[in-house]
Amino acid sequence: MTRRLDGYGLWRVAGLEMRRIDLGVALVLLGVAAALIVGSLTVGTTPVALGDLMPSSGLDDAQHYAVLSLRLPRALTGFLAGAAIAASGAMLQSLTRNPIADPGLLGLAQGSLLAILLALIFLPSLPQGWLPLIGCAGGLGVALFLARLTAQSRSGDALALLLLGLAVETTLSAVTSVVILYAPTDLSFAISVWLAGSLYQAGWGALGAMLPWLALSLPLLFVAGPMLRLLELGEEHAHALGLGLRGARLTVLLATVLLTSAAVTVTGPLVFLGIMAPHIAGFLLPSSGRARLLLSGLVGGIFVVAADCLSRGLGTDIGLPIGLCLTLLGVPVFIVTLRLRMLRRTL
């Protein structure tokens, strides 16, 4: 339900407090995402035109299979995974007050990746549904380790958290490289593809395995939103305003772990999305708290679906990984965004 909150220019959407303009931009982004997802149903080896998707046309067997068994779950999975990673990046940037923080930089993504990697090597027949749980355990291990190390003082830990995270990330990346080096050749190759970012395993099963973890993270996101708004003021101010820093830090890290693990299991790390998407969302509309998470998530999802379209549309034998397509698409937009932001400041 949506209703106007008098005097504040805020709108309440199912309990999600947002400015009217936040809501407007979110709706526009949602429209873009929906259009892209529908458009992505027409990209692939089996010819499917937009008109074929109309109720009056009807799909033949091959089209039915391509659209409903492959492309639709792939697009939805890509969108949700992109949204999850982007929202994680936004949360960590607010938590650390650092514009380059993302799940990869703090080692949370690497913790998930390494755990999943070891499961793939030693338990190759493990059902796919278990992988998010294993990834979550890996990411949670890193989060608890970081939380424990930074739990001693009340404030001023944002930089320490970032530096410790960087150290953990470097260590886990080194271990991951060694594991890949010593893994069976075929698996090493498959892992390399996954690490480069890939959606080719993203069927309904993968989507189903991802959804419970995303659902679990929603209440945390809801709680974390107002905390992030305060944390963006600085930890001392947030504490002075009554925010329990340890609890806030743990809530944000836990939400980030859940979101990142769920996404990374299917798509791989999708490097840079967690940094890029919140900045682009921030350029479209400066916001904070829940609105920032929502807008960042929508931008992240849109970029992943667009990257997937580019990957599938490039040709039959080439098949660039999504991660690379994401970089090809996103980085120019990111650079232009930063440039425009700089210009905006000088004017």
Add this chain to the structure above:
Amino acid sequence: MKRHLLLPLVLSAQLAAPFAYAEGRTLTDDTGRAVVVPERPQRVVVTHDPLLGVPILDIGGRLVGSYGRTDDGGSLAAVDFIDTVLGKDAVSERPKGVGPSGQMDFEKLRALDPDLIIGSEYNSGIVEQLAQIAPTYLQNTGTGRVRGFEVQQSLAGVLGMEDAFAARMSEYQESLAETRAALPARTEGQSYLVVIAHDDLRLVGETSGVIQAMEDLGYARAKVEGLGEGKGLGSNFAVPLSPELFMRLDPDVLVLMNSYTGTERDETSTRAKLDRIAPGWARFLRPETEGRTIYIDSAKVSTPSIASAEHALEAVRSWAAD
């Protein structure tokens, strides 16, 4: 698309059982899944060219598709294992590709209309998608106890081609006898090792034709101090080997190979690669200084097929003649 249209379609896709297959044999694959396989599969697609495709083609099987090939049947890898192992004229119709490396194109796969898909244990993550297209049998190729051309024998059973496999085995036995006769001394009780030089050195494990050939000749795998069985994170194909450990190897026969990821795989290129990885090896490695090394083209002998084992036997005969 309108929600009222999309939802039933999604639900129907979710609830629809996998394709209704024609009657056939129910087999249990290497991951423990029950698979209904046609009596005589005619349109087989494999997800690995050298480890699954070559063994099938070697016994006269037919493939309509193979992962790692282009749309027109060319190889995406540096080495075309079908050409290299079986010969350019061995297969009349090349299996078509099912997508670029690393990203299988399920739409392309379905367009080939397979009646059986054979994958490896590493495809368990996509087995649901594969099984929607055709019955999917997962064959162990790198984990568990897979030895020599056991993979080929197992695949012959899956395809109902046991007789073809037996016929190829007879040919192989003849080649084996010929090789034994060409060797100057009895090989029973003698030891061997096979080392492949990628960017690092790897001790070749159990899943390859060259291993089968050496052991059928009577050689036993030498024990390597400091390298226990099971090293290599579950792989039994190639176990990492440090240059220092390499220098200390002293089996009765040492097979050296250059990586199959390159186009140069002869003795000269193998020596050059070893010079880079373990400088001075030719002066210190005893099998080399005593003429007990055999240089083999890795691409020819690395598949788990009789054809690969025959290439290894041919190389051994050539070494014995020298």
